[in-house]
Amino acid sequence: MCKGSREGCRMGYTMLDLFCGAGGAAMGYHRAGFEVIGVDNRPQPRYPFKFIQADAMTFPLDGFDAIHASPPCQFHSRITVARGSRAKHQDLLTPTRARLQIQPAPWVIENVPGAPMRADYRLCGCMFELPGLIRDRWFETSWRGYELRPPCHHHSETIGVYGHGGSRGSSGKYSGRLVAWQRAMGIDWMNHGRDLAQAIPPAYTEYIGRQLIDHLDATGR
Numbered sequence: 714m715c716k717g718s719r720e721g722c723r724m725g726y727t728m729l730d731l732f733c734g735a736g737g738a739a740m741g742y743h744r745a746g747f748e749v750i751g752v753d754n755r756p757q758p759r760y761p762f763k764f765i766q767a768d769a770m771t772f773p774l775d776g777f778d779a780i781h782a783s784p785p786c787q788f789h790s791r792i793t794v795a796r797g798s799r800a801k802h803q804d805l806l807t808p809t810r811a812r813l814q815i816q817p818a819p820w821v822i823e824n825v826p827g828a829p830m831r832a833d834y835r836l837c838g839c840m841f842e843l844p845g846l847i848r849d850r851w852f853e854t855s856w857r858g859y860e861l862r863p864p865c866h867h868h869s870e871t872i873g874v875y876g877h878g879g880s881r882g883s884s885g886k887y888s889g890r891l892v893a894w895q896r897a898m899g900i901d902w903m904n905h906g907r908d909l910a911q912a913i914p915p916a917y918t919e920y921i922g923r924q925l926i927d928h929l930d931a932t933g934r
């Protein structure tokens with residue numbers, strides 16, 4: 714049965730979510746109509762769907778209708794380059810793409826601006842009415858998707874989500890900065906700044922996921 718709110722979704726398509734983190738991308742795909750299974754090498758107690766702790770670089774890729782991958786971005790991050798600390802990190806984007814290209818399911822790779830990838834989608838918070846969020850992310854797709862939205866342009870005060878941002882304190886209440894991050898990202902189930910700093914706003918992948926379902930419907934996969 715199709716999960717999510719997409720009108721006319723005829724099938725319960727399955728999505729493998731590699732390097733899933735706490736599930737920002739997963740929630741967007743779920744809202745688009747996918748049944749999502751997440752894989753990460755670290756425990757993810759806040760992941761909102763089925764989760765398997767495993768190495769995303771060796772996890773079997775067969776049996777899924779589509780695959781999303783968000784390999785760690787530190788190697789390609791402009792901050793890492795500026796600090797001269799790239800040698801401390803590993804490029805996982807290139808081998809991830811190589812794995813995805815030799816299997817039949819359509820795929821999406823997400824990473825930061827400047828990463829060595831074809832940016833079929835360049836998405837930011839201002840394109841989705843997220844409150845002041847400035848968070849530019851690139852997406853490469855196997856089906857060469859494209860978007861016709863206006864380019865990123867912020868008219869008012871912006872908020873960036875990076876670093877840690879606090880967590881739930883001893884009183885049980887969230888810090889003001891963490892609440893602002895949750896609101897800006899459209900995420901209410903993550904209660905730690907690290908999770909939010911690594912997450913993709915669900916609005917991004919819901920937008921891509923709806924187009925991916927159109928592709929799956931059209932190709933009969």
